[in-house]
Amino acid sequence: MSGFLEWATHGVKRGRLEFRSRPMVVLTVIVVVLALVAAVYLMLVSRTAAQGRRIEQLQTEIFRLQRENEQLTVEIAEVTSVLQLKERAAALGFATPERLEFLSISE
Amino acid sequence: MAEGPRRRLALLITLLAGCAVLTVAQLIKVQIVDHRFYAHWAEEQWIRAIRMDQPPRGVIRDRDGCLLAGNGVRYAIEASPAYVIDHHEAAKELASVLHMPASHLEAQLSSRDDNGELRKWIRVSQSVSKEVGEQVADLKIRGVTVKPLWRREYPERHLASHTLGFATSETGYYGVEGFYDAMLQPEPVEWVGPVDVASAPVPWEPIAGEFPRRGVDLELTVDRTVQALVEAELERALQEYQAASGTIIVMEPETFGILAMTSLPSYDPEEYPRFLDEDPVPFEDPAVSKQYEPGSVFKMVTVAAALDAGVVREDSVYHDEGWIEVGGQAIHNSMRKVYGDQSVADILVESLNVGSAWLSTRLGADLFYEYVQGFGFGDVTGVDLAGEVPGQLWLPEDIEHWHPSNLGTNAFGQGIAVTPLQMTVAAATVANDGARLRPHVVRRRIASDGSVSTYQAVFEEQVIDPETAQTVTDILVRVVEEGATEAKVAGYRVAGKTGTAQIPIPGGYHPEDTIANFVGFGPVPDPKVVVLIKLDRPQSSEWASHTAAPTFSRIMVQLFTVLGIPPAGGELAAEVGS
Numbered sequence: 001m002s003g004f005l006e007w008a009t010h011g012v013k014r015g016r017l018e019f020r021s022r023p024m025v026v027l028t029v030i031v032v033v034l035a036l037v038a039a040v041y042l043m044l045v046s047r048t049a050a051q052g053r054r055i056e057q058l059q060t061e062i063f064r065l066q067r068e069n070e071q072l073t074v075e076i077a078e079v080t081s082v083l084q085l086k087e088r089a090a091a092l093g094f095a096t097p098e099r100l101e102f103l104s105i106s107e
Numbered sequence: 108m109a110e111g112p113r114r115r116l117a118l119l120i121t122l123l124a125g126c127a128v129l130t131v132a133q134l135i136k137v138q139i140v141d142h143r144f145y146a147h148w149a150e151e152q153w154i155r156a157i158r159m160d161q162p163p164r165g166v167i168r169d170r171d172g173c174l175l176a177g178n179g180v181r182y183a184i185e186a187s188p189a190y191v192i193d194h195h196e197a198a199k200e201l202a203s204v205l206h207m208p209a210s211h212l213e214a215q216l217s218s219r220d221d222n223g224e225l226r227k228w229i230r231v232s233q234s235v236s237k238e239v240g241e242q243v244a245d246l247k248i249r250g251v252t253v254k255p256l257w258r259r260e261y262p263e264r265h266l267a268s269h270t271l272g273f274a275t276s277e278t279g280y281y282g283v284e285g286f287y288d289a290m291l292q293p294e295p296v297e298w299v300g301p302v303d304v305a306s307a308p309v310p311w312e313p314i315a316g317e318f319p320r321r322g323v324d325l326e327l328t329v330d331r332t333v334q335a336l337v338e339a340e341l342e343r344a345l346q347e348y349q350a351a352s353g354t355i356i357v358m359e360p361e362t363f364g365i366l367a368m369t370s371l372p373s374y375d376p377e378e379y380p381r382f383l384d385e386d387p388v389p390f391e392d393p394a395v396s397k398q399y400e401p402g403s404v405f406k407m408v409t410v411a412a413a414l415d416a417g418v419v420r421e422d423s424v425y426h427d428e429g430w431i432e433v434g435g436q437a438i439h440n441s442m443r444k445v446y447g448d449q450s451v452a453d454i455l456v457e458s459l460n461v462g463s464a465w466l467s468t469r470l471g472a473d474l475f476y477e478y479v480q481g482f483g484f485g486d487v488t489g490v491d492l493a494g495e496v497p498g499q500l501w502l503p504e505d506i507e508h509w510h511p512s513n514l515g516t517n518a519f520g521q522g523i524a525v526t527p528l529q530m531t532v533a534a535a536t537v538a539n540d541g542a543r544l545r546p547h548v549v550r551r552r553i554a555s556d557g558s559v560s561t562y563q564a565v566f567e568e569q570v571i572d573p574e575t576a577q578t579v580t581d582i583l584v585r586v587v588e589e590g591a592t593e594a595k596v597a598g599y600r601v602a603g604k605t606g607t608a609q610i611p612i613p614g615g616y617h618p619e620d621t622i623a624n625f626v627g628f629g630p631v632p633d634p635k636v637v638v639l640i641k642l643d644r645p646q647s648s649e650w651a652s653h654t655a656a657p658t659f660s661r662i663m664v665q666l667f668t669v670l671g672i673p674p675a676g677g678e679l680a681a682e683v684g685s
């Protein structure tokens with residue numbers, strides 16, 4: 001060891017890195033599984049969020065259509081109200097019959 | 108390795124390990140020991156309970172499905188001044204749509220709270236039409252929002268207003284709206300979850316829970332065509348006979364379902380705030396909430412009771428001396444007439460007060476009041492309308508109010524107060540072979556999931572035998588054909604009884620004003636409708652036979668036409684206008 005290296009490392013020798021194949025395989029598998037779980041989790045969360053947004057939009061649309069339907073129902077009822085029908089019938093020249101006759105059917 | 112570096116390395120490792128231990132300890136404290144505290148703190152900041160959009164109130168339809176009460180859409184215009192970028196420009200744009208002064212709007216949009224900061228929320232306009240609301244939304248002004256609101260609307264306006272009642276955005280009042288409010292009004296649904304700064308749900312998870320359901324829809328027994336013709340006839344009667352107010356009820360005797368019910372003066376339920384200052388406010392339904400002394404129409408109850416109890420027969424004769432003493436009080440006939448020998452049937456045909464009092468004394472107080480209560484007087488009928496009153500019936504056990512003379516006066520409808528509906532129910536009981544059912548207005552309920560509940564008739568009491576009911580009906584036909592002839596309907600046999608009732612005032616009765624009423628049914632022998640006419644203080648004539656009776660006739664003619672009821676024994680072949 002040169003003088004500089006000894007000064008820099010305080011004379012501590014660099015250890016030799018030894019790989020043991022079995023623990024490394026286990027560690028790699030764990031990392032890969034965890035990564036897969038995380039990916040699946042993220043995918044599910046994002047899909048759930050997207051579906052949640054879609055449901056919210058559909059609910060908003062339901063409420064909008066509900067309002068539209070109710071309003072149209074009232075408007076239809078207004079133009080077919082008794083008062084309106086009376087006025088329109090009178091304008092068309094119809095009149096309330098003053099007398100009715102019931103004819104009996106003899107056998 | 109030299110001793111010095113080894114020691115420094117050990118020291119460094121110890122320090123780092125200590126830091127790691129401290130960090131882990133803090134993590135354990137935050138994540139495990141104080142977990143609840145921090146979780147609650149976080150939730151407080153971003154979890155909110157939001158009331159979901161309110162679904163509509165249940166609608167009310169007539170028996171043919173015609174809408175009587177529905178839901179229109181209005182918009183409230185709201186703003187968050189703190190989020191509005193250009194207050195001047197926003198006010199100018201809003202003014203062009205809302206037709207409000209731009210300066211006023213700008214002042215609103217620039218308003219500040221007590222701390223001098225721009226307000227977080229203001230309401231620019233309480234309620235604008237759907238079109239205006241949509242125009243404001245289209246402007247897309249940042250910080251300005253439109254909030255949809257439901258507004259109860261009544262497309263037929265005044266039609267059946269007393270029966271329907273009215274509703275604010277929160278509650279129904281009077282009539283069907285009041286009685287069925289809990290059913291009509293939808294349950295508010297709250298959603299609890301994460302929200303953004305504008306309190307809009309953040310869909311990190313699907314919105315779970317119940318979707319808001321609309322209120323229950325109601326289908327009435329009321330027929331709007333019948334209702335309209337009855338209202339027109341009541342208006343005509345009030346004008347023709349110069350009456351102050353009036354009520355008409357049309358009921359089916361087979362089911363006791365109310366086909367039409369109207370009172371004047373009435374109101375437009377959509378414009379109810381306009382009537383709040385009137386005295387009295389016209390919201391109460393006089394048909395169920397106002398009581399009156401019925402007068403001679405009540406004699407049908409007395410005669411029915413006496414015949415059913417068997418104390419007399421239709422042809423039993425009594426001698427009418429023009430007066431009778433009951434409980435120490437002399438009771439006279441109208442105009443103090445003396446009739447001599449009269450049959451029980453004549454008591455109704457001639458409308459004899461003395462004869463009625465004679466019958467009630469023959470019955471005795473216990474039996475007489477048992478029948479009176481059996482016909483439904485002195486208690487609410489149980490009709491599904493808000494605000495029904497029981498009327499006023501003093502019984503012998505009410506020692507503070509009842510006097511022995513009441514037995515005589517009650518027999519011809521004095522000293523007893525009834526509602527128009529009670530009187531109609533009594534007549535319907537006679538028309539329905541003596542069986543009293545519970546009157547009702549709603550015949551079907553349709554829930555938001557489409558399930559339908561149909562009204563089942565409620566049998567109350569077999570008040571009189573069917574044979575007695577038939578006998579009373581025959582006498583009432585004679586009343587129309589021989590007495591109140593203005594109630595006759597060409598081609599049909601109808602039954603009925605007039606009543607000209609005095610109006611009680613402190614210390615006695617009003618010297619001039621009367622209440623004219625008529626209750627009848629037809630066609631006999633298979634009655635399809637019972638009709639009650641009540642006219643308050645008619646000025647053209649004090650007698651019901653000249654006011655209420657002809658009104659009854661006119662209504663019956665139209666009812667038979669509209670409902671397609673041919674004359675008894677005939678078959679409808681054709682309708683020919685003259």
